[in-house]
Amino acid sequence: MKAMKPVIVLSIAVAFVIIMIPAVLVLPFSNDATSGKLAEHVEKKEKEEGKEVTANEMSSIDVAVYRSATKKIQKLPLESYLSGVVAAEMPADFEEEALKAQALTARTYIVNQLISNNRQGLPEGADVGDTVMHQVYKNDNELKKQWGSDYKWKMKKIDKAIKETEGQILTYNGNPITATFFSTSNGYTENSEEYWQAEFPYLKSVSSPWDKESPKFYNKMVVNAGDFERKLGVSLSSGTTIGTVVQRTSGNRVGMVDIGGKKLTGKQIREKLALNSSDFDWERQGNQIVITTKGYGHGVGMSQYGANGMAREGKNYEDIVKYYYKGVKVQSSSKWINTLTAKK
Structure with missing residues (x-):
């Protein structure tokens, strides 16, 4: 019997190990405390790889405005x-989703800048x-003066739009876009290269029928014929023809005009x-040139x-920006904010 004891002990030990190994493997996932720590680790790693930017992180970056x-x-x-910016650039009584779209373009613009x-054109430090x-x-004082008793509700609405797009920017091929915008189209937006001669694949002409309500x-406007000639550097004939x-252009704007042999772009x-x-x-009426325009702004973006x-038709801010900026993504700005923070 004494000779059998080591065998029995060994058998018991092996059985114990066989029983306990599955329990050990499962334990970290079944124990609430340990499971919580593991989840925290995974969550932390995910956030580090592609985290959303919080308001505190965005506010840790200062903007020097001239x-x-x-x-x-x-x-x-x-x-x-x-x-x-959003308060100055877009009417606060616009729809919330439009204000969110404006917040997105404004954030993209300043991150890019x-x-x-x-x-260029800025003093040192700006x-x-x-x-x-x-x-x-x-700033606040200027807006309070402009809005008077409407300041509180207007600012609350704008801050909500910024909060609900927190940290988001527009990118194309992984880079922030040149997020141009303007007030009112003539029914179409413009290809960037037809106004600025710089081609951006996401700044392409699209139909914009809603602008007719603007x-x-x-x-x-009326311009004196003499001022017209002086400002454009042209000479008008004595008839009614101007040019x-x-x-x-693709956006149905004036691309080129010939005035008495001199060619000028619409821009x-x-x-x-x-x-x-x-x-x-335009139309000449005696010594005056009567000019009628459609739209307001450069028309790009x-x-x-x-x-x-x-x-108003129920589109959200992502629908809006992806319509006007072709092929873009709404993406976290963490990559660029972290770079700017590291430079501080």
């Missing part, structure tokens, strides 16, 4: 800057201006005469009144 009126630089958290080295050269920005869809449109004429749009018709029209 204030054109005071000629001073104002530094403020990125999220606060976005509030001032911050990671670039382009500070990241961006507060005019249409970049994005229009107004109060800025039509505009008429011939020799080319139209040049719009800028020199301060027209609302490069979609125009997202139409704000178009976005509002889409929102």
